[in-house]
Amino acid sequence: MHGTRILDEADRLMTVCNSCRYCEGLCAVFPAMEMRRAFSDGDLNYLANLCHSCGACYVDCQFSPPHEFNVNVPKTLAVARAESYAAYAWPRPLSGAFARNGLVISITAALSMAVFILGFAVLNDRGVLFGVHTGPGAFYKLMPHNAMVALFGAAFLYAILALVMSVRAFWRDIGTPIGGRADGGSIFQAIRDAGELRYLHGGGVGCYNEGDKPTDRRKLYHHLTFYGFLLCFAATSVATLYHYLLGREAPYPWWDLPVVLGTLGGIGLIVGPIGLFTAKMRRDPALLDEYSYGMDVGFIAMLFLTGLTGMLLLVLRETGAMGPLLALHLGAVFALFITVPYGKFVHGIYRFMALVRYAQERRSEAGS
Amino acid sequence: MSSKYDVLVIGGGNAALCAAISARRGGASVLVLEAAPKFYRGGNTRHTRNMRCAHDAATEILTGPYTEEEFWEDLLRVTGGQTDEVLARHMIRESKDILNWIVEQGVRWQPSLGGTLSLGRTNSFFLGGGRAMLNALYLTAERLGVAVEYDAEVTDLVIEDGMFLAARLKRPIKGETEIRATSLVAAAGGFEANIEWLKQYWGEAADNFLIRGTPYNRGSILKMLLDKGVQEVGDPTQCHAVAIDARAPKFDGGIITRHDSVVFGIVVNKHAQRFYDEGEDLWPKRYAIWGRLVAAQPDQIAYIIFDSTVVTSFMPTLFPPIAGQTIAELAGKLALDPVALEKTITEFNAAVRPGTFDHTILDDCVTEGITPPKTHWARRIETPPFLAYPVRPGITFTYLGTRVNKEARMLMKGGKPSANMFAAGEIMAGNVLGKGYAAGMGMTIGSVFGRIAGREAAKHARN
Numbered sequence: 001m002h003g004t005r006i007l008d009e010a011d012r013l014m015t016v017c018n019s020c021r022y023c024e025g026l027c028a029v030f031p032a033m034e035m036r037r038a039f040s041d042g043d044l045n046y047l048a049n050l051c052h053s054c055g056a057c058y059v060d061c062q063f064s065p066p067h068e069f070n071v072n073v074p075k076t077l078a079v080a081r082a083e084s085y086a087a088y089a090w091p092r093p094l095s096g097a098f099a100r101n102g103l104v105i106s107i108t109a110a111l112s113m114a115v116f117i118l119g120f121a122v123l124n125d126r127g128v129l130f131g132v133h134t135g136p137g138a139f140y141k142l143m144p145h146n147a148m149v150a151l152f153g154a155a156f157l158y159a160i161l162a163l164v165m166s167v168r169a170f171w172r173d174i175g176t177p178i179g180g181r182a183d184g185g186s187i188f189q190a191i192r193d194a195g196e197l198r199y200l201h202g203g204g205v206g207c208y209n210e211g212d213k214p215t216d217r218r219k220l221y222h223h224l225t226f227y228g229f230l231l232c233f234a235a236t237s238v239a240t241l242y243h244y245l246l247g248r249e250a251p252y253p254w255w256d257l258p259v260v261l262g263t264l265g266g267i268g269l270i271v272g273p274i275g276l277f278t279a280k281m282r283r284d285p286a287l288l289d290e291y292s293y294g295m296d297v298g299f300i301a302m303l304f305l306t307g308l309t310g311m312l313l314l315v316l317r318e319t320g321a322m323g324p325l326l327a328l329h330l331g332a333v334f335a336l337f338i339t340v341p342y343g344k345f346v347h348g349i350y351r352f353m354a355l356v357r358y359a360q361e362r363r364s365e366a367g368s
Numbered sequence: 369m370s371s372k373y374d375v376l377v378i379g380g381g382n383a384a385l386c387a388a389i390s391a392r393r394g395g396a397s398v399l400v401l402e403a404a405p406k407f408y409r410g411g412n413t414r415h416t417r418n419m420r421c422a423h424d425a426a427t428e429i430l431t432g433p434y435t436e437e438e439f440w441e442d443l444l445r446v447t448g449g450q451t452d453e454v455l456a457r458h459m460i461r462e463s464k465d466i467l468n469w470i471v472e473q474g475v476r477w478q479p480s481l482g483g484t485l486s487l488g489r490t491n492s493f494f495l496g497g498g499r500a501m502l503n504a505l506y507l508t509a510e511r512l513g514v515a516v517e518y519d520a521e522v523t524d525l526v527i528e529d530g531m532f533l534a535a536r537l538k539r540p541i542k543g544e545t546e547i548r549a550t551s552l553v554a555a556a557g558g559f560e561a562n563i564e565w566l567k568q569y570w571g572e573a574a575d576n577f578l579i580r581g582t583p584y585n586r587g588s589i590l591k592m593l594l595d596k597g598v599q600e601v602g603d604p605t606q607c608h609a610v611a612i613d614a615r616a617p618k619f620d621g622g623i624i625t626r627h628d629s630v631v632f633g634i635v636v637n638k639h640a641q642r643f644y645d646e647g648e649d650l651w652p653k654r655y656a657i658w659g660r661l662v663a664a665q666p667d668q669i670a671y672i673i674f675d676s677t678v679v680t681s682f683m684p685t686l687f688p689p690i691a692g693q694t695i696a697e698l699a700g701k702l703a704l705d706p707v708a709l710e711k712t713i714t715e716f717n718a719a720v721r722p723g724t725f726d727h728t729i730l731d732d733c734v735t736e737g738i739t740p741p742k743t744h745w746a747r748r749i750e751t752p753p754f755l756a757y758p759v760r761p762g763i764t765f766t767y768l769g770t771r772v773n774k775e776a777r778m779l780m781k782g783g784k785p786s787a788n789m790f791a792a793g794e795i796m797a798g799n800v801l802g803k804g805y806a807a808g809m810g811m812t813i814g815s816v817f818g819r820i821a822g823r824e825a826a827k828h829a830r831n
């Protein structure tokens with residue numbers, strides 16, 4: 001029927017669910033399902049990416065295991081979702097990176113950090129590497145600003161190109177029957193839905209993680225992680241503007257905008273990933289997509305490392321540890337960037353696009 | 369050895385949990401004995417999705433008012449007057465407050481589900497369905513300190529002179545095989561999953577019934593109570609039965625095996641003969657009659673036959689329709705006599721008069737000159753592929769029960785109220801539902817009488 005076994009299973013479940021519909025009020029997946037009577041690969045990948053894994057439909061389902069109908073929507077869609085990342089990855093040969101993602105991410109991170117450390121050590125003498133540098137331009141004594149910009153700019157641009165190409169394939173595949181371009185209203189709706197994690201809420205009851213009580217706090221940890229990441233990104237962007245527009249060089253004093261943004265973001269990037277990791281460890285095995293364990297943990301670890309090395313760099317930037325820490329931090333950020341199109345990072349983009357599509361469908365349904 | 373509670377609740381569905389919560393809130397110590405394992409807890413409640421409650425104004429989830437009088441008239445119509453007016457009116461009055469009370473117990477409402485717009489004014493739907501509703505009630509009960517035991521089958525009730533003394537257990541709980549309590553609430557459902565018992569009234573035909581709920585609804589508590597002097601109410605052959613897919617599992621297929629495509633085609637029995645007017649009435653009134661109609665046919669099997677033009681006119685189904693490019697091919701797949709089926713469809717097609725089809729109203733598409741007629745929505749079956757769903761009777765619940773009064777107190781044979789025994793839910797639904805059904809009534813009976821039974825049981829225990 002479908003290209004993969006998991007899509008066959010997702011199709012079977014959506015057929016069961018579409019003849020029941022009790023979960024209609026829990027999230028976006030089921031109303032989107034009800035707009036269809038049959039499910040293409042694209043439809044199923046769309047539904048899989050709409051699912052936020054709140055677990056409510058599993059706990060509420062009268063047909064979940066041990067029932068013979070064996071309905072486990074969160075887990076099935078989680079596996080389908082992970083497989084969809086590989087299916088749409090660009091360029092095709094790199095889609096294999098999703099298969100053993102934890103390994104790929106950790107090797108990339110380790111190599112990247114090692115190269116920065118070695119690079120710093122080879123290009124600078126010991127005095128510079130372990131020296132105490134303060135004042136504007138201190139970081140650039142270890143690595144010239146232009147080299148940093150060239151390297152990270154290239155990594156960033158590549159990540160964007162690969163992401164755009166992958167997401168374009170996904171968007172085309174989930175395009176039927178609506179097709180066409182996304183309208184501003186739908187995009188705005190999707191920004192709101194994603195920004196508040198509207199569908200990570202069990203329809204209002206809360207989310208399930210460890211068992212049959214809605215005690216899950218992944219929404220909070222995800223907010224900390226996501227907004228922490230955005231704040232760190234904002235810190236870097238502001239610093240870049242300072243550098244080029246105002247001619248002010250890093251490091252900046254603690255009260256200055258890039259440092260304030262980075263500190264707040266860094267705290268989020270440390271606390272959030274710890275919470276998400278703990279929740280994953282405690283997750284009910286019935287809900288857990290164990291195949292993606294490496295990918296999920298790899299991404300959480302990269303965000304945590306980025307936050308941690310950044311914060312250490314801030315605290316110890318006026319000591320001899322600054323050189324090695326800068327290397328570690330740059331290594332972590334570099335690894336994070338280049339693995340963006342081939343790791344868990346993509347979940348945010350795919351889910352956002354699915355939310356845009358869902359908003360479009362709702363508007364078109366309301367209009368007809 | 370035995371331990372003693374103020375209130376013992378036997379059963380684990382909506383009625384049982386409402387009783388347990390209401391008794392606990394009334395200050396009683398409460399133990400709930402659910403015979404099923406935890407996953408299958410709650411009897412038929414796990415398959416429900418809404419409740420019919422009277423209300424004087426539209427709410428966030430209800431599209432308009434549904435007065436007590438209108439509810440009463442609906443009940444009168446579906447039961448053909450076979451109801452206890454005092455009890456029924458009392459239940460309807462109490463149902464108004466249940467809309468809020470049940471929310472206070474953690475249950476959440478949502479607007480009517482897709483495909484059920486006709487219930488949007490009268491029925492309140494549970495967010496996430498019946499199992500979500502149950503989960504909320506269990507969480508609340510446990511938070512309040514109600515003790516709950518699963519796999520806790522009661523094998524005997526010790527009743528003396530209309531007075532409950534103790535319940536005996538199949539499996540000891542904390543080393544004890546007997547539970548004593550000051551009051552008993554029996555909320556253990558009907559006997560729909562007890563095929564042997566069904567056979568007493570239906571004969572061998574009951575072997576061909578499919579049971580829509582769990583295999584644990586065996587009616588053993590009902591039987592014990594009736595055997596020990598509690599007054600019986602209701603016709604034992606009456607039950608809620610709908611036509612469900614013959615490919616459904618024997619038990620617990622729930623809502624998803626139902627078919628509502630009868631109006632879009634014809635229904636034939638194993639001899640390929642039509643046997644009832646497929647266009648008699650609108651959903652949901654027609655919904656509850658087809659189970660009994662199929663039960664009366666040979667081998668308790670029938671086939672809904674339609675053509676490819678109507679496939680998208682009804683909700684998608686769990687099991688796909690069986691298809692044939694010709695009537696004969698379809699008949700072959702259904703193991704029906706091809707000649708007989710072709711003759712039935714040819715005669716039906718010839719009898720269809722022109723009209724304007726509208727399945728949302730009683731339209732003017734009728735047949736002429738055949739018996740039985742199809743009095744609405746009659747259209748020719750002529751565009752291949754030809755399609756069919758095999759259907760069997762799906763038994764939801766039975767109506768035989770224990771007689772109760774307005775306090776949900778059981779009445780003994782001779783009419784004397786029991787000192788300390790109360791009943792709620794399906795086990796006493798026959799007091800209100802002599803026959804027939806209107807969507808969501810089972811849950812109304814469960815919540816209203818459960819709440820009353822718990823309150824009265826706690827009151828008795830305090831005195």
